[in-house]
Amino acid sequence: MELRLDGRVAVVTGGGRGLGRAHCLELARRGASVVVNDVAASPGAADSPAEEVVREIRALGGAAHAEIGSVADAEDCGRIVDDAVERFGRLDIVVNNAGILRDSPLVDTSDADFAAVLAVHLTGTFLLTRAVARHWTARAAAGEMVSGRVINTTSSVGMVGEPGMAAYAAAKAGILGLTVTAAKELASLGATCNAISPVAATRMTSHLPWHGAVANDTYTPFDPRNVSPLVAYLASEQAAWITGQVLRVEGNSVVRMRPWERGSVYHAAAGDDFMTTDELDLGLRQLYGVFPPSVLSDAAR
Numbered sequence: 001m002e003l004r005l006d007g008r009v010a011v012v013t014g015g016g017r018g019l020g021r022a023h024c025l026e027l028a029r030r031g032a033s034v035v036v037n038d039v040a041a042s043p044g045a046a047d048s049p050a051e052e053v054v055r056e057i058r059a060l061g062g063a064a065h066a067e068i069g070s071v072a073d074a075e076d077c078g079r080i081v082d083d084a085v086e087r088f089g090r091l092d093i094v095v096n097n098a099g100i101l102r103d104s105p106l107v108d109t110s111d112a113d114f115a116a117v118l119a120v121h122l123t124g125t126f127l128l129t130r131a132v133a134r135h136w137t138a139r140a141a142a143g144e145m146v147s148g149r150v151i152n153t154t155s156s157v158g159m160v161g162e163p164g165m166a167a168y169a170a171a172k173a174g175i176l177g178l179t180v181t182a183a184k185e186l187a188s189l190g191a192t193c194n195a196i197s198p199v200a201a202t203r204m205t206s207h208l209p210w211h212g213a214v215a216n217d218t219y220t221p222f223d224p225r226n227v228s229p230l231v232a233y234l235a236s237e238q239a240a241w242i243t244g245q246v247l248r249v250e251g252n253s254v255v256r257m258r259p260w261e262r263g264s265v266y267h268a269a270a271g272d273d274f275m276t277t278d279e280l281d282l283g284l285r286q287l288y289g290v291f292p293p294s295v296l297s298d299a300a301r
Contacts (some may be wrong), residue, residue: 001237006031007087010235011080013037013071013128014098018048019153019200019224023095024053026228027235028062030140032093035084037067063088071124072100074131080133092148093235094132094176096125096206116169122178123169125152127243129193134229136189149235152179155197159259174261178244192243194234197257198227199250219244221251230254263287 010027014020016038028034038050050066057064069076084091100120102113136146158172182193201222227249246257266283268275
């Protein structure tokens with residue numbers, strides 16, 4: 001049976017291009033009404049890429065509305081939620097997708113660039129999630145049934161790091177913590193919160209060698225459209241069972257990521273006393289499977 005989102009309303013941030021555009025079109029194709037959020041094309045510009053996507057959706061027979069504004073602004077986030085409810089009568093799905101890059105080595109990263117990246121990725125995800133959580137809380141208090149979905153966007157960079165991407169890594173790692181916390185808090189409302197880690201060619205990957213490897217009608221591993229079916233599923237009623245998870249999309253594969261699992265444990269030598277600094281060289285080597293020099297010397301003899 002085809003997955004349908006009829007009657008559900010979604011907000012997609014950064015929806016004017018790349019992954020956001022692909023998400024908007026997929027959600028609309030499956031019957032959702034879509035609020036496409038993005039900033040203006042340029043300062044003072046009358047048009048926005050969000051409005052272009054709205055025209056595409058309407059041409060396909062779908063319902064869509066453009067919301068121009070920055071997710072880094074709390075007032076804009078509140079307005080996005082309020083306008084979605086006023087226009088379509090409800091809000092069920094938030095896809096936090098907006099992002100920017102300001103890559104540079106750690107020692108060269110300016111205060112302003114670090115703050116800008118965190119503002120859009122991490123603060124923006126927080127502000128819009130908070131705004132929709134307040135809306136769902138009010139609905140639940142009024143006796144309405146909530147079936148909310150928050151879908152955040154993280155990155156492997158936030159899990160394993162990458163030279164030259166300190167700000168981006170910090171923001172994406174922060175989104176992981178926000179996701180699992182929001183999942184636990186929203187559960188009582190009947191809402192879920194998950195994160196996706198997409199591999200896709202977008203404007204943010206234009207510096208990478210595989211950026212141009214996307215064909216219009218032929219499957220390629222880096223096409224943003226590979227990620228959107230997962231977004232549509234997580235946005236659906238069927239996905240009520242999954243929350244607080246991170247799913248990575250690599251081409252036509254989905255990987256369950258486990259960034260918070262406990263690993264091996266070292267116990268203090270004295271089971272009923274404090275751990276000592278002196279025992280940690282051997283203890284941590286044991287934990288990581290790295291032999292101390294004395295053992296290696298003995299093994300060589």
